[in-house]
Amino acid sequence: MSKPSPMRRMPQIAHVDVNCFYASAERAFDPSLEGRPVVVLSNNDGCAVTRSPEAKALGIGLGEPWFKLAPRAKEWGLVALSSNYELYGDISARVMELLGRYSAWLEVYSIDEAFLGVKGAPEDLLILGQTMKAAVRRNVGVPVCVGIAGTKTLAKLANKWAKHNPAFDGVCHWDSVPAGDREALMGRLSVIEIWGVATRLTKRLNALGLRSILDLSRADPVMIRDRFSVVVMRTVLELQGTPCIPMEEERIGRDQLIFSRSFATPITTAAGMRQVLSVYGQQASARLAKHGLQAKVLTAFAGTSHFNPNDTSYPSVCVPLPMPTADPVLLTRAAHALLPHIQEGIKYARAGIMVTDLRPTGNQAPLALFQNPHEERHIGTLLEDVTRRYGRGSIGLGHAGIRGGPDWTMKRDMLSPRYTTHWDELPLVKAA
DNA sequence: ATGGGTCAG
DNA sequence: CTTTCTGACCCAT
Numbered sequence: 253m254s255k256p257s258p259m260r261r262m263p264q265i266a267h268v269d270v271n272c273f274y275a276s277a278e279r280a281f282d283p284s285l286e287g288r289p290v291v292v293l294s295n296n297d298g299c300a301v302t303r304s305p306e307a308k309a310l311g312i313g314l315g316e317p318w319f320k321l322a323p324r325a326k327e328w329g330l331v332a333l334s335s336n337y338e339l340y341g342d343i344s345a346r347v348m349e350l351l352g353r354y355s356a357w358l359e360v361y362s363i364d365e366a367f368l369g370v371k372g373a374p375e376d377l378l379i380l381g382q383t384m385k386a387a388v389r390r391n392v393g394v395p396v397c398v399g400i401a402g403t404k405t406l407a408k409l410a411n412k413w414a415k416h417n418p419a420f421d422g423v424c425h426w427d428s429v430p431a432g433d434r435e436a437l438m439g440r441l442s443v444i445e446i447w448g449v450a451t452r453l454t455k456r457l458n459a460l461g462l463r464s465i466l467d468l469s470r471a472d473p474v475m476i477r478d479r480f481s482v483v484v485m486r487t488v489l490e491l492q493g494t495p496c497i498p499m500e501e502e503r504i505g506r507d508q509l510i511f512s513r514s515f516a517t518p519i520t521t522a523a524g525m526r527q528v529l530s531v532y533g534q535q536a537s538a539r540l541a542k543h544g545l546q547a548k549v550l551t552a553f554a555g556t557s558h559f560n561p562n563d564t565s566y567p568s569v570c571v572p573l574p575m576p577t578a579d580p581v582l583l584t585r586a587a588h589a590l591l592p593h594i595q596e597g598i599k600y601a602r603a604g605i606m607v608t609d610l611r612p613t614g615n616q617a618p619l620a621l622f623q624n625p626h627e628e629r630h631i632g633t634l635l636e637d638v639t640r641r642y643g644r645g646s647i648g649l650g651h652a653g654i655r656g657g658p659d660w661t662m663k664r665d666m667l668s669p670r671y672t673t674h675w676d677e678l679p680l681v682k683a684a
Numbered sequence: 685a686t687g688g689g690t691c692a693g
Numbered sequence: 694c695t696t697t698c699t700g701a702c703c704c705a706t
Binding site: 293294295296298299301315316317318319320335483507508509510511512513514558559604 | 695702703
Binding site for chain 1: 689690691692693
């Protein structure tokens with residue numbers, strides 16, 4: 253065994269992510285937003301979840317409630333938009349497709365982030381990073397930053413650095429930075445800035461005197477494993493340059509699907525809850541069908557607001573399904589098992605269902621005795637099709653189908669058009 | 685096994 | 694007047 257020579261080039265990982273993704277996606281299709289403060293709001297237009305740099309400069313915090321912002325929006329020239337997930341999904345797909353051309357080894361990590369396996373001399377890696385950044389900006393219209401390092405954890409850290417320090421021009425190759433500068437950075441930043449460390453772990457690490465990233469990177473991995481977990485130990489090793497978190501294959505199947513939402517107006521009756529559960533039952537059916545899956549278990553749950561300590565209630569039921577199914581009638585009926593646990597008069601702020609124990613739809617014909625007539629007539633597909641063509645709420649089982657929307661539906665008063673996925677919402681260009 | 689806790693984006 | 698929603702995984706029981 254020869255010692256790895258310092259000249260030897262280790263495999264590198266590039267981490268690419270879009271700057272303030274939702275706001276940038278909105279800008280990509282409405283250039284008039286360029287240079288203006290923009291916030292994208294959470295479901296129900298509750299709070300700001302993404303802010304353009306101009307909005308951040310105004311002091312608008314992450315999670316700031318819209319009702320506090322609204323009075324000053326005009327004076328600021330602030331543009332607020334409801335979350336438009338169709339648009340973001342479409343922009344995301346374009347970014348990922350483009351990145352895929354630069355490496356055969358692409359892991360789509362989230363809607364706006366990807367890891368790429370890359371190799372080459374440091375100068376080449378920097379050029380590659382700049383090339384990808386420019387290509388995404390030019391072809392999709394959104395800004396990205398790139399961090400490149402020997403491990404995923406360091407690549408994410410390098411990316412964060414690139415984003416905050418203009419000197420990098422959006423691309424940071426960790427190993428190209430002088431060691432003294434890297435240590436200075438790690439000494440400045442709290443462990444909470446590291447991927448995989450949040451508030452709880454931060455508290456526990458601080459209690460041991462481990463406050464900065466530098467502290468953590470110098471900790472003994474075995475001690476960390478014993479006092480925390482192998483997960484935190486991997487983080488330490490990755491900070492030290494030893495790759496422990498592998499690139500992952502694209503996940504084909506999911507282990508579970510969740511349909512859950514906070515309500516614009518609380519639900520106070522079992523009748524109202526019945527409607528909601530019916531909608532979720534159908535959504536679950538459609539999604540299962542889309543992925544060619546059936547569920548064996550359905551869990552339905554509801555909950556009061558965490559803001560109201562009075563009259564709290566968190567009912568949930570777990571229903572084993574008699575056979576694996578994606579049938580909307582069976583799923584909806586199972587979800588209704590929650591209804592007896594709903595207390596009239598209590599304000600439920602959210603509800604949802606979760607389907608688990610998923611398996612691929614078998615191609616073997618079920619015994620006629622157990623075959624569900626609705627499945628045979630492809631009602632799930634029909635519902636999905638109608639929903640797609642005429643919008644959610646245009647058709648449904650029982651009380652689920654209500655045009656105009658009952659008052660618990662999500663509030664999205666400031667939705668941008670779905671330019672890229674709906675023909676009737678294409679932007680109009682006026683010729684002079 | 686499974687339910688609670690933690691984390692991510 | 695709010696603190697997304699969805700998913701994974703570790704760990705204790």
